[in-house]
Amino acid sequence: MSALYQQALLAHHQSPVGFNLDIKFDSAKSGHNPACGDEITVKVAVTDGVITDIAFEGDSCAICRASASIMCEQLKVTPFTQAKSIADKLIAGLESKENLSELLGDSYAPLNAVASFPIRAQCAQLPWQTFQLCFEELKP
Amino acid sequence: MSALYQQALLAHHQSPVGFNLDIKFDSAKSGHNPACGDEITVKVAVTDGVITDIAFEGDSCAICRASASIMCEQLKVTPFTQAKSIADKLIAGLESKENLSELLGDSYAPLNAVASFPIRAQCAQLPWQTFQLCFEELKP
């Protein structure tokens, strides 16, 4: 039906993982995409170098929200530095229009189509860039 | 041969009347046409309300020079205020693309073609505008 808004992406949009800022956290950061007007807040809790909880909230488009949902789903219980490297790869992959499921695994497939819409790639990057800010704050 | 540079105009250009600033004068004024780079100086001597001598000099194009020559030829021994009104008519006539010989007499025929070249009409106007400056200075 829609090249960009496929079922898998819409599922994340409609039932986002981690859409709940009411968690205990060690770092909270906000991000803003001026082109789109998207605003997001990401919170992360880290214990012994592992992400124990991660959540987001904000007024954002479906792509940003789905991407944030995938992020929360994928990064929970992940070593913090490994999470950072996933974020780096995803952001760069969207920039260079790579196939994200080949790059990072099937869970990222909902975002595959985004790479073909450069103007929207920023929306998918925003949650991850905001997560990077948290990493900068907490990094060892 | 040339629509603009007809024989009569060229004759004035080549043997200009009044091209000699070494006269006794009551007013001397300079004019400048920035579009063309033309520069001219006009000198006038007036006795008892009549122009007794008028002359010009300067670095100018053929049209400006021919127009100045016609001016010197026509205005000498003319009542000052009448000369002023001729100058006004000629300047306005060139602006509104009128036929100058119909407007002012056959002596002005060499300038008839100039009206069809708006960009050059300024060149023909310059001596007369400079004369007007003299009139402003001396006017009763």
Place this chain on the structure above:
Amino acid sequence: MALISRWKADFPVFTQSDQPLYYLDSAASSLVPKVVADASYQYLLNEHANSHRGFYPLSAQLTQRIEDIRAQVANFINAPSADNIIFNSGTTAGIHLVANGLNRLKSGSGNIVISAAEHHANLLPWQQIAENSDIELRVVPLAASGQVDMPMLERLIDDNTLIVAVTHLSNVLGVENPIASIGKLTRQHGAFLLVDGAQFAAHGKVNVQALGCDFYVFSGHKLYSGHGSGVLFASDVAIAELAPVVLGGGMVNSVSVSDSAWATGVRKFEAGTLNAQAIIALSAGLSYLKQAEAEGAHTYLAELTQFTLDKLSAFGGINIYSVQQSKPQSIISFNLERVHSHDVAMVLAEHHIAVRAGHHCAQPLHHCLGVGSTVRISLGLYNQAEDIEQLLVGLETCRQLFIAR
């Protein structure tokens, strides 16, 4: 009421491919009719030269033609004379010339009054002046009607007001401001009035003398003329106080390494090579528009706007930010509840519908509306009921994709 455009066939883009195009973004830029493209093409092929410079016919005739078009433009907005018309590259460039060229703004004190509905082009230059001097920027809020709040304006203008700068027609709300009343008030306080006509010029008869404005600015590309032309109308008093901002060839009488003297008249505001192609296209565009207006364009577009408003209201779940007006003005902004404007625009694009989503270079206005972004549809001569019906199909898809389950 058959809302079928009699002008659509004049625009080749609609038949160039087998993909349909439902273009609802004329406020960003209107499409170009064949007659305008032809005039440009003809110019480029056979008439191109540098105007205002050469004695040879190609250049001299072009100079004459541009000066004739200056008179045509003066006539289009009922300016007193062609000597009040300054050509430039667009509304943004025109406002730049005023904000940086007006002597009184260099005094460093006083205030500037704008409205909360201004496009960034009519906000940022004033904001910068306020930041770099003691001049205060005063922003008049909007009334419930979407117009400038007149009682508030009366309170904010005073004898220290240097200039009032307001839009004639909001590019987000499609609401027309009462410029003539604003002009009266402005004059009482000895302030200048600049009107941003970028949107209005395509939708109504402009009469700068009746409006009582000192500056009126608009862009050719919103008037069916393609890119590259802009017009700055300046009244005689305004010109007398305006210094040239962009400096270069064609604007000086005499230049030495130590000193220069400006040319007289409007040419001193047009440094550099004039874009003759854009000016010729503007001429063709204005003629086209005038003809369409004679054929009832304003009424047609008002009806089509009303039709659109009715359909959107009936659709449900839509917040419309454009206020109902006696004469609806071809621009409508809205949001589909709970769906981001960019998602709506993307899905509509997949339905071959062109709309704009975002803040439309009017972030402060969106702040007032309490939303980050909106979907904007704006109508041009080629639009008809069919475009709106397709829009509703697209919106229905949005609803199904993003909401309904």
Place this chain on the structure above:
Amino acid sequence: MALISRWKADFPVFTQSDQPLYYLDSAASSLVPKVVADASYQYLLNEHANSHRGFYPLSAQLTQRIEDIRAQVANFINAPSADNIIFNSGTTAGIHLVANGLNRLKSGSGNIVISAAEHHANLLPWQQIAENSDIELRVVPLAASGQVDMPMLERLIDDNTLIVAVTHLSNVLGVENPIASIGKLTRQHGAFLLVDGAQFAAHGKVNVQALGCDFYVFSGHKLYSGHGSGVLFASDVAIAELAPVVLGGGMVNSVSVSDSAWATGVRKFEAGTLNAQAIIALSAGLSYLKQAEAEGAHTYLAELTQFTLDKLSAFGGINIYSVQQSKPQSIISFNLERVHSHDVAMVLAEHHIAVRAGHHCAQPLHHCLGVGSTVRISLGLYNQAEDIEQLLVGLETCRQLFIAR
């Protein structure tokens, strides 16, 4: 040596009427080949939109295309990256952005160095800065070669020099300046170097990195591209010090009524609607020029220039102001002794010859030459020996009309 142009047939203007056209005014604006006019026409008919704004294909594809052309332009002048290319409306506009946007020029002290051969576009903005501040304007005279006098330049640049602004190729003399040497000197003193490439860009390979310049400016309309496009190259260091001058839509990240934040990258220097038509025409023009260069255009034009110089010298009674160079550069200025340049231009126009007469927006240079005005001929790809032969016929008429009797 057959001096017949292989490119003339690409320009429809020469066959559009039964009147011949001997166009010798390419330095004012070069004529437009059919391939460029076609690209513009195609754009206006089928591809017109507002770029950098919309999500729908018409706009999104246009955005992509403009960004691709940015890369093409970067390549044309060997800029490090597309992020060093700012689009605007011409050389005059480009220099305006630098003169009004560079932070160091706001300090109010120091000096600016230009040459005596500058076009008003590269003189007036600096003159104005000097008038309004304690910054001193230093004008380097020309050597007998017609180039910037290098020993004098060395004396005039110092550690307080903020920027050196010189032309790459004089639009009057057709003399090329030793920019790379100037660049070296400039860097030693920590000054910026702006190069006015308006004339050179059509006549030689530009390599901004080898030249060592911080800014390089040129206009599309002198590059066979029609009106409306200009390019400002700015190095990374230069961009870091450049504030936006023209303010409006598309250049800000966030705007509130009290404060705004610029967008990152070159887009912040491109406020307002981009002239996509002119940018697309520029792309077609650059491709056309590149192809012609591959076919030997530079050598051909150098030969034709030399041929012209030889013919003019042999004609007698002509003062040629362009100095003999190893590689003559398509521009020759002269006067017919005892005949005003405007009269020459008029008579030539009657012979269907297009030349420029006057000060060519370089009054200070004419002052140095000791003349008020000159006749300038400048060659383009369409010129050939025939044009020069007709020129001599025209000059012979001038001689007969104004001198010989």
